[in-house]
Amino acid sequence: RGNSTWGLHPKKPYQMKLEDKQEFLDMPNDKKWLFLAEYSDKTLLRNSIVFEMGYLSSLDWTPQGEFAEVYLNGEYNGTYNITQKVEEKSNRVDIGNEGFLLEIDHPSRLDPDDVYFSTDEFSVIAIKGPDIDRENENDFAFQQDEQYIYISNFINQFEDVLFGSNFASPNAGYASYIDVDSFIDWFLINEIVKNVDARNFSSIYFNLIPGEKIKMGPLWDFDLSFGNTDYADSQYANGWWIRWNPWIERLLDDPAFVDQVQTRFAYYRDNEQFILDKIDAYAEKLQWAQQENEDRWQTLGQYVWPNPVVFDSYEEEVAHMKSWYQTRMNWLDNALNGL
Numbered sequence: 131r132g133n134s135t136w137g138l139h140p141k142k143p144y145q146m147k148l149e150d151k152q153e154f155l156d157m158p159n160d161k162k163w164l165f166l167a168e169y170s171d172k173t174l175l176r177n178s179i180v181f182e183m184g185y186l187s188s189l190d191w192t193p194q195g196e197f198a199e200v201y202l203n204g205e206y207n208g209t210y211n212i213t214q215k216v217e218e219k220s221n222r223v224d225i226g227n228e229g230f231l232l233e234i235d236h237p238s239r240l241d242p243d244d245v246y247f248s249t250d251e252f253s254v255i256a257i258k259g260p261d262i263d264r265e266n267e268n269d270f271a272f273q274q275d276e277q278y279i280y281i282s283n284f285i286n287q288f289e290d291v292l293f294g295s296n297f298a299s300p301n302a303g304y305a306s307y308i309d310v311d312s313f314i315d316w317f318l319i320n321e322i323v324k325n326v327d328a329r330n331f332s333s334i335y336f337n338l339i340p341g342e343k344i345k346m347g348p349l350w351d352f353d354l355s356f357g358n359t360d361y362a363d364s365q366y367a368n369g370w371w372i373r374w375n376p377w378i379e380r381l382l383d384d385p386a387f388v389d390q391v392q393t394r395f396a397y398y399r400d401n402e403q404f405i406l407d408k409i410d411a412y413a414e415k416l417q418w419a420q421q422e423n424e425d426r427w428q429t430l431g432q433y434v435w436p437n438p439v440v441f442d443s444y445e446e447e448v449a450h451m452k453s454w455y456q457t458r459m460n461w462l463d464n465a466l467n468g469l
Contacts, residue, residue: 138435139169141208141427145215155196155212158221165200166211169427170434171353172447174420175412177211180323180352182408186401187315189347191223199419209416209423216335216350218259223348225337230281231259234334247282249289251376252330257281281338288344292377298384309345313381314394316346321372322398322458323355326364329375357454360438367457370465388469395466402459406452413448420444 144165151159168174177195184192195213199206214222218231225231235254240246246256262275288307297303320328327333333351338344357365364371372378381387413420424430424444431442441447 139167141167141169143167155198157194157196157214160214160219160221162215162217164213164215166195166213166353167208168211168353169429170436171358172429172434172437172441172444173413173451174209174211174416174423175409175448175451176323176355176358177213177352178412179405179409180319180325180349180355182405183319183322183398184347184349186398186404187319188311189315189349190312190345191348193222193348193350197416197419199422206422206426208426209419216258216348223259223335223337225259225339229259229337229339230257230277231335231337232256232281232285233258233332234330234336235332239332245278247278247285249286250293251289255282255285258335280340284338285344289377292380297380298386304381304384307344309343310387310390312345312347313378314387314391316349317372317375317378318391318395318398319349321370322462323352323455324357324364324367324371324458325352325355326359326362326371327351327354329364329372334375354436356451356458357438358436360436365438367454368461382469392466392469395462399459399463402456405455409448409452409455413444 146163146165148154148161148163151161153159154163157163166177168177171177174197178197181192181195193214193216195211198210198212200208200210200212216231217223218225218229223231233256234252235246235256237254240254240256244256245262246254249255257278260277262278288304291297291302291307292304294303299305335348335350336344336346354364357367359365363369373382382391421444430444430447431440433440439450441450
């Protein structure tokens with residue numbers, strides 16, 4: 131599985147599908163499990179730490195994950211982060227029988243059988259669930275499907291209201307379409323870690339149950355967060371990034387939304403030491419497994435796309451991640467007060 135991670139790196143990510151639902155590594159019963167290689171992230175920690183932020187949030191569901199040393203056909207293949215998959219299930223993204231799981235994605239990442247629609251702001255909003263069949267890539271009969279019509283119309287209506295003149299009205303504006311708390315938590319967590327893809331590129335998940343409001347989440351794909359990229363300004367601990375997501379940028383035009391963001395950030399600021407302690411705890415847990423992984427892949431001291439900095443030891447990689455996070459929180463504390 132994977133996109134850039136599959137083609138660029140020798141340590142491959144995988145999906146495992148069991149014949150029957152089973153508990154796996156003390157995680158709830160299910161069939162599908164993802165093996166994240168974390169090859170670009172030499173700490174191996176970024177996804178897990180953001181999941182910890184998700185557990186602190188009001189988001190309905192954040193994946194669980196466990197580290198394990200993995201053998202393929204009897205050969206050691208490294209330390210992996212084995213996680214639940216983002217999919218519609220009662221013990222994962224629970225949207226019932228009528229709900230929709232959606233992802234803002236990039237055209238280059240689409241598969242031929244993917245079903246998607248466009249809005250004025252995003253060229254691809256993929257319907258990840260429920261399944262809406264499409265016989266072949268030249269057959270657009272699926273566009274007459276009632277579910278397809280409903281969800282594409284609803285999201286486009288939301289955008290029209292969001293960018294309309296009365297967008298801040300409590301009754302007729304954006305608040306009648308979205309779960310504001312989930313948007314704020316999703317925004318803040320992604321902005322804190324400056325997730326490069328979450329501005330407008332991919333893995334931007336949200337969901338909707340008809341008759342309810344749009345909820346952001348779940349969180350996903352953070353190996354290129356905490357400054358771990360050399361091709362974008364998300365590398366730097368200072369400066370905005372997710373703020374320029376089109377929906378978030380517009381929401382921040384509403385002073386009431388800004389007030390809620392500022393209040394909520396104080397909660398994450400209060401939990402800053404908790405996250406730093408989590409980084410230390412995970413690093414200690416991996417003290418031997420990361421060394422086995424390094425013996426297998428030998429990435430420390432070497433440039434791995436898209437690392438902006440290269441350190442010779444695991445301890446230095448972890449220290450850099452912590453320092454970046456602390457600098458980021460200090461910058462955001464001031465910047466949010468200036469909105």
